[in-house]
Amino acid sequence: MAKLKSLMNVFRQESIWISIISIFLGLLIGAIVMLVGGYEPVLAYQSMIEKIVGNPYDIGETIRSIMPLILTGLAVAVAFRGGMFNIGVEGQIVMGSIGALFVGYFLDLPPVLHAIVAIVVGAIFGGLWGMLVAWLKTSRGINEVVTCIMLNWSALYISHIVVRMFMMEEGTARSKLIQDSASIEIPFLIQWFDGARIHWGFIITMLLLVGYSFYMNKTKWGYELRAVGSSKHAAHYAGISVNKTIHRTFFISGMMGGLVGTFEILGVFKYLAIAPTTSGLGFDGIAVALLGMNTAIGILLAAALFGALMYGSQGMSFGADVPGEVIRMVVSIIIFFAAAPGMLRVLFQLRRSTRRKEVSARGNDSVSH
Amino acid sequence: MTAQHDIVLELKGLTKRFPGIVANDSIDLQLRKGEILALLGENGAGKSTLMNMVFGLYQPDEGEIWINGQPVSMDTPSKAIELGIGMVHQHFKLVPPFTVTENIVLGMETKKGLAIDLKSSAQRIQELSDRYNLNIKPHAVVDTISVGMQQRVEIMKILYRGADILIFDEPTAVLTPQEITELLAILKGLAAEGKSIIIITHKLKEIMEIADRCTVIRRGKVIDTLEVAAASPEALAERMVGRNVSLHVDKEAAQPGERLLEVKDLHVKDSSGQNMLRGVSFDIRAGEIVGIAGVDGNGQSELIEALTGMMKIESGSIRLEGKEMANLSPRTVSELGVGHIPQDRHKHGLVLDFTVSENSVLKSYYNNPMSKLGILQESNIRKEAERFIESYDIRTPGTEVLARSLSGGNQQKIIIAREIEANPKFLIAAQPTRGLDVGAISFVHKQLIAERDAGKAVLLVSFELDEILDVADRILVIFNGQIVGETTPSATNEQKLGLMMAGKLGGESSNG
Numbered sequence: 001m002a003k004l005k006s007l008m009n010v011f012r013q014e015s016i017w018i019s020i021i022s023i024f025l026g027l028l029i030g031a032i033v034m035l036v037g038g039y040e041p042v043l044a045y046q047s048m049i050e051k052i053v054g055n056p057y058d059i060g061e062t063i064r065s066i067m068p069l070i071l072t073g074l075a076v077a078v079a080f081r082g083g084m085f086n087i088g089v090e091g092q093i094v095m096g097s098i099g100a101l102f103v104g105y106f107l108d109l110p111p112v113l114h115a116i117v118a119i120v121v122g123a124i125f126g127g128l129w130g131m132l133v134a135w136l137k138t139s140r141g142i143n144e145v146v147t148c149i150m151l152n153w154s155a156l157y158i159s160h161i162v163v164r165m166f167m168m169e170e171g172t173a174r175s176k177l178i179q180d181s182a183s184i185e186i187p188f189l190i191q192w193f194d195g196a197r198i199h200w201g202f203i204i205t206m207l208l209l210v211g212y213s214f215y216m217n218k219t220k221w222g223y224e225l226r227a228v229g230s231s232k233h234a235a236h237y238a239g240i241s242v243n244k245t246i247h248r249t250f251f252i253s254g255m256m257g258g259l260v261g262t263f264e265i266l267g268v269f270k271y272l273a274i275a276p277t278t279s280g281l282g283f284d285g286i287a288v289a290l291l292g293m294n295t296a297i298g299i300l301l302a303a304a305l306f307g308a309l310m311y312g313s314q315g316m317s318f319g320a321d322v323p324g325e326v327i328r329m330v331v332s333i334i335i336f337f338a339a340a341p342g343m344l345r346v347l348f349q350l351r352r353s354t355r356r357k358e359v360s361a362r363g364n365d366s367v368s369h
Numbered sequence: 370m371t372a373q374h375d376i377v378l379e380l381k382g383l384t385k386r387f388p389g390i391v392a393n394d395s396i397d398l399q400l401r402k403g404e405i406l407a408l409l410g411e412n413g414a415g416k417s418t419l420m421n422m423v424f425g426l427y428q429p430d431e432g433e434i435w436i437n438g439q440p441v442s443m444d445t446p447s448k449a450i451e452l453g454i455g456m457v458h459q460h461f462k463l464v465p466p467f468t469v470t471e472n473i474v475l476g477m478e479t480k481k482g483l484a485i486d487l488k489s490s491a492q493r494i495q496e497l498s499d500r501y502n503l504n505i506k507p508h509a510v511v512d513t514i515s516v517g518m519q520q521r522v523e524i525m526k527i528l529y530r531g532a533d534i535l536i537f538d539e540p541t542a543v544l545t546p547q548e549i550t551e552l553l554a555i556l557k558g559l560a561a562e563g564k565s566i567i568i569i570t571h572k573l574k575e576i577m578e579i580a581d582r583c584t585v586i587r588r589g590k591v592i593d594t595l596e597v598a599a600a601s602p603e604a605l606a607e608r609m610v611g612r613n614v615s616l617h618v619d620k621e622a623a624q625p626g627e628r629l630l631e632v633k634d635l636h637v638k639d640s641s642g643q644n645m646l647r648g649v650s651f652d653i654r655a656g657e658i659v660g661i662a663g664v665d666g667n668g669q670s671e672l673i674e675a676l677t678g679m680m681k682i683e684s685g686s687i688r689l690e691g692k693e694m695a696n697l698s699p700r701t702v703s704e705l706g707v708g709h710i711p712q713d714r715h716k717h718g719l720v721l722d723f724t725v726s727e728n729s730v731l732k733s734y735y736n737n738p739m740s741k742l743g744i745l746q747e748s749n750i751r752k753e754a755e756r757f758i759e760s761y762d763i764r765t766p767g768t769e770v771l772a773r774s775l776s777g778g779n780q781q782k783i784i785i786a787r788e789i790e791a792n793p794k795f796l797i798a799a800q801p802t803r804g805l806d807v808g809a810i811s812f813v814h815k816q817l818i819a820e821r822d823a824g825k826a827v828l829l830v831s832f833e834l835d836e837i838l839d840v841a842d843r844i845l846v847i848f849n850g851q852i853v854g855e856t857t858p859s860a861t862n863e864q865k866l867g868l869m870m871a872g873k874l875g876g877e878s879s880n881g
Contacts, residue, residue, distance in 0.1 A: 218747075220740045223727070230722040236679060237709070237717040238731040239700030 019291065023305065026334030033329055039322045044330075047319020052312040060189075060196020064268070066307030067205050068260045072285025073292055073299040074212050075256035079144075080294050081216060082249035083229035088133055088148030089257040089282025091155035092126040096258025098159055099125030100265040101272050104178030105167050114181040115200070119262055126258015127251040129155060134250035138243040144250075152278055160274050174273040184266045199267025201259070208256070213296035215252075225249050257282060287335055309334060375402040376438070377565045378423070378454075378534055383432035385418055390766070392418040394589040395432065400534065405556060405566045407580035407597070409573075409609055411806045412778035413764060415589040416569045420536050423567075424456045425449040436534075455527025456536040459543070461519050465512040470494055472511055473526050497528050502558050517548030524555070535559065537568045541575060542804060553579050571609070571806035573602040585609055610808035618811075620818045623842035625654035629826040630795050635685035635695075637671045645671040647850040648685075653795070653826040658817060660841025661830045663870050668850040669830050670712065673799050676828070677709045678702035689795055703732055708793030710784055712800045712830070714777070718784040721773040725765055728772045728783055729754040732791060757786035762812075778809040785816060796820055799830040814840050834863050848872040 031041035052062050072089050079086035100122035109117060133151060136142045163175040189198040216222040227235040228245045236242050260281060265272060288306055292298030313331050316322045322330075378400040385393040392415045400406050410416045421427045423434060425443040433440050436452050443449055449456075463472050470491045478485045491507040498505040503521045511519060520540065527535060537556075541549045556579055560566055570576060576583050576597060583600065585592045585608040593608050606614045630653040637646040646668045653659045663669055674680035676687060678699040687695040694702055703709070711717035719728050730739045730750050738749045754768040763782045765775055772780055781801070788796065798817055802810040817840060821827050831837050837844055838858045846854040846869040854869045861869075 218745055219743050220735045220745055221743065223734050223745060227720050227723070227731075231716070231720045233716045234718065234720045234731070236699065237677075237711060238720075239698065239703050241698070241700075 022337040023334060026337035029337070030330035030333050033333065034322060034326060037322075037326055039326065040320055044316045044320035044322050047315040048309075048312040049315075050319065051315025052308045054315075055194065056192065057194035057196045058311075060193025060198050062308055062311045063202065064197050065311040066303050067202055068264065068281050069284055069288050069303035069307050070205050070209060070299060071256050071260045071263075072281050073288030073303050074208060074285075075253045075260075075282070076285045076289035077292070077294040077299060078212070078225075078249060078253040078256065080289055081229050082225045082246065082253075083232070084137075084144050084246070084249065086130065086133070086148060086250065086253045086257075087145055087283075087286065088130065088151050089253075089260075089285050090278040090280070091148070091152035091282075092129045092254040092257030093261040093264075093282055094152075094155040094159050094278060095129040095254075095261065096122040096126035097261030097265045097272050098155075098162055099123075099258065100182075100262040101163075101167070101175060101178060104182035104266060104270075105176060107182075108179070109181060111181040114179065115184045115266060118178075118182045118266055119184070119204075119259070122262030122265070123255045123258045126261065127255035130250040130252075130254015130257065131247055133254075134247045138246055152282075156275070156278050159272060163272055163274055169271070174271045177270045178265060182266055183270070184263070197268050199263060201263030201267050204259070204263075208259075209296050209300060212299075221248065306335065376400065377402050377436065378567075379435040380419075380423070381433045381435065383419065383422060383429045383434070385415075385422060385427060386430050391589050393422070393429075396586070396589075396591050398584055398591065398594075400565050400567060401581075402565050403560055403563050404581040405560050405568060405579050407576040407583040408567055408569045408586065409571060409576060409583050409605060410586035411571065411609060411808055413776035414586045414609075416586055417538060419586070420456065420538060420567065420569060423449070424454060424536060450527075450530050450532070453531060453533040454536065455530060455532030455534070457520065457523045457527065457538065457540060459538045459540075461523050463511045463519055463522060465510075467511055468507070469505055469509050469511060469514070469522050469525075470507040472522055473507075473529050477530065494525060494529065497525060501528065501562065502555060515548070517544050517551065520544070520548075520552065521555070533564055535564055535566045537566065539569055539571075541570065541572060549575070573605050573807060576605065577602055587611055606807045609806070614807055614811050618814050618818070618839040620840075621822070623657045623821065625657040625842070626824060627655050628652050629655045629690060630828075631686070631688040631691075632676070633686045633688075635672070635675060635687065636683040637668075637675050637680060638683055639671065645850050646675065646682075649847075649850070649852055650685075651845055651852060651855075653828060655794075655824045655826055656821055657842045658821050658827040658829055658840055660837040660844045661828065661847050662834060662837045662844055662866055663832075663847035665832050667847050669799070669847060671850075672847070673709070673712070673797055673830060676702075676797060677707060703791075706792075706794035708788040708791055708796040710781075710788050710796070710798045710801050712803070714780055714784055719772045719780055722771055724769045725758070725763070725772055725775070725783060726750050726754040726768045729757050729768075729787055731787060757783065757790065761786040777804045778806060781805060781809070781813070785813060789816060789820060793825065795826045795828070797828045797830070800832065801829070802831075802833070802836060810836075834866055838863070838866070846870055 027045070031045070034041040034044055051058055053059055072093070075089045075092070076086055100118045103118040103121045104114070107114065107117065129151065133144050133147045136147045137144050167175045169176045184200040186198055186200060190196065216226065224235070224240045224245050225248070227238065227240055228242050228249070232242050235245070284306060288299055288302045291302035291305070292300070309331050313327045316327050317324060376399050380396055380398040383393055383396040384391070396419055408416050408420070418427060422429050423443065425446045425448050428444065434443050435441065441452060464475065467475070470487055473494055474485070474487070474490045479490055480486060494505065494507045497503070503525060505518070505521055505525055511522065520543070524535070540552060544552060553575065556566055556568070568580065580597045582594055583597050583605060584594045585605065587609060595605070595608070632652065633650050635646050635649040636644070639645050649668070649672060651659070661669060661672070671680060675682045675695070678694070678697050678701065682695050685695065686693055689705055689707065692705065694705055697705075715721060720731065727750070730753060733739050734745065734750070738746060739753070740746055751768050757763060758765060758768065761782045763779050763786065765779060772783065775783075785801070796817075801813050801817070805813065817827055817829065821842075829837065829841055841858060844856050844858065844861065844866070845852050846856070846866065848870060849872060853872060
């Protein structure tokens with residue numbers, strides 16, 4: 001009962017309404033753009049919705065597109081709560097897929113165990129790649145944004161080298177397939193969803209979403225993470241090891257990223273392609289975390305919105321002949337409007353201290369600070 | 370009122386409610402032309418809320434504001450400025466890289482064609498400065514001038530806009546003693562020139578010195594308005610807190626026991642490699658309060674951080690009950706029995722975005738009973754916070770509100786409760802009463818003395834000489850990273866201590 005009440009409270013917050021209004025504004029401006037270009041916005045949105053929920057296969061694929069966004073949203077949110085910006089999820093995703101691919105391709109293990117080992121190794125690969133950022137930050141004082149961006153490219157090129165050296169599929173630009181024993185597909189669900197690629201990563205992601213909320217709010221490690229995130233000085237005074245907490249935060253954040261790569265390998269593609277750039281999922285995670293205000297429920301909703309939009313936009317070109325460029329524009333506008341309040345919030349957080357008097361429940365006389 | 374006083378500002382039944390609290394309850398107040406009216410009240414009494422309504426930042430729920438005999442609606446600060454009201458906030462609102470003149474004219478620049486005519490503005494500022502004795506240099510860059518001077522720029526800003534009613538929110542909180550003296554003289558001068566001034570403060574000494582009348586507010590209501598000339602500080606303090614407060618600290622003579630803390634030849638460098646402590650040695654016995662007197666920046670912060678493990682030391686030793694604790698981690702030091710009320714409660718003492726509950730367990734959250742197997746025990750944590758709120762009279766709407774939303778005095782009480790209830794052997798109190806009102810100050814002092822009487826060693830670091838002289842049993846004077854003198858409150862006075870703090874007088878000679 002109390003749970004439900006607190007859940008409903010989320011919708012009473014003004015910020016929720018800001019988000020909802022922003023999304024509608026985005027759809028509206030998107031429609032105007034389409035009108036100007038001579039397309040039919042109503043038909044386009046109709047086709048988009050049809051693409052999202054029209055048949056079991058599309059429903060399944062929509063869910064599949066949402067999942068990695070939840071994970072990258074969590075990855076970014078963990079770091080945010082710890083007072084840091086993980087813009088390196090891209091690289092952590094790649095490292096996770098390398099780990100999973102190695103285990104999936106080279107090890108011979110019985111079915112379930114094989115998948116578990118691959119998932120664990122993939123997560124650890126991502127986590128360690130994230131921790132490298134934290135280590136450079138604490139030991140050398142390098143800003144995490146700089147190292148994150150450099151390590152994204154490093155990870156990508158490492159993946160090229162690894163695939164080329166150890167498991168190149170002749171005549172293609174991708175690796176060999178993982179063994180079937182490492183697959184994490186859920187056959188009966190795939191059947192239900194008419195062949196949509198649903199896998200165990202979905203269940204794990206949902207558990208991680210709950211786990212995130214629990215870890216942040218109910219455990220002493222979450223307490224430390226939030227303390228460091230909100231005031232390093234106070235955390236240091238309280239005897240919390242700030243550096244250790246930063247390492248831990250980035251390890252967890254990187255693990256979430258690593259799992260995205262892992263699930264894509266084990267559950268969807270079964271191979272790693274030699275791609276010219278990274279997937280972009282990690283960057284989308286930034287918007288998801290901002291829009292979701294770093295809360296579990298918010299991230300779930302934001303990822304659902306983004307995932308559905310991205311997948312559904314494919315329908316717009318089939319159904320309403322809207323060219324890809326316009327679709328991308330419309331989707332970007334919606335995302336921009338949806339994420340703008342979150343970004344503004346983050347920017348204005350710095351100014352919040354000056355607004356202290358207004359939020360005061362006492363109408364206080366503040367004293368010298 | 371009678372005709373002999375011109376009333377420039379009158380508040381009639383002003384009421385302001387916030388969720389869960391009536392911040393101002395039907396307040397009546399009159400400001401006469403050319404007077405200095407002090408607005409006295411404890412932290413959270415509603416003084417700032419009231420002035421924010423006068424300045425148009427808040428809208429009253431009930432009541433009227435009259436200016437020069439006319440009712441006005443004060444909906445925005447610009448309306449207030451138009452009506453001749455100016456406010457100097459506690460936190461200055463200046464653009465650091467701009468010059469004084471640029472800051473002052475910001476938003477109302479005189480233009481000469483398309484260009485801004487700074488020359489004539491600077492001239493006018495110079496005139497105003499001469500007239501009111503502000504001593505402002507119009508072309509100085511704000512970044513490079515002292516805090517006291519920045520405040521004068523703020524004053525100039527409102528004079529330049531033609532204010533006749535000047536409101537000051539805790540103007541002396543950020544100033545050095547020297548700057549305070551100068552500011553008070555300026556305020557007197559302004560009043561003599563016909564400006565009417567309201568000064569929000571809880572420093573009785575300043576009220577006695579400059580105010581004509583004093584309106585006392587307690588819990589959102591006007592308690593009394595007194596003619597200062599006929600009032601005593603004790604009477605003011607009593608009106609403010611609603612009970613008798615002794616402005617002097619009552620305490621028995623100390624009965625020092627065994628040597629608890631021994632500091633030997635401590636050397637500390639700051640991050641830029643500068644020597645901040647250069648061979649500091651002293652000890653503290655159980656059951657005594659040792660005060661460290663000194664001007665800010667002579668190594669006090671470094672001493673505290675070294676003692677608490679927050680900063681590494683170069684050489685020397687720190688022993689608690691004979692056990693070496695130099696360069697141990699802050700957590701280990703705290704577990705050995707060192708409590709620390711930090712100098713900056715916002716930076717170190719609290720996580721402002723944590724709740725009162727969470728802040729109550731900032732140093733104990735990781736242990737049974739606050740957490741078990743890594744899981745926070747919320748009910749135990751809340752009980753701890755409730756216990757603190759109860760026994761330290763922390764005024765808060767609840768345990769789950771953010772520490773940020775409490776007034777300074779109540780924030781400080783959370784810290785004091787937490788540090789004292791952890792039952793330390795050695796308690797460090799750094800500027801423990803900074804920014805607190807009389808009632809809260811006396812509460813803090815009593816707590817420190819109670820700790821002493823319970824056989825703890827207490828180190829009191831303060832820039833307020835009154836506090837050191839009242840509370841400490843033994844005084845060490847720190848200057849330039851060294852202890853330059855030792856004395857006792859009975860053997861010295863403010864003047865002598867002041868000279869020692871400036872490094873001009875040895876401790877031995879002050880014993881005579």
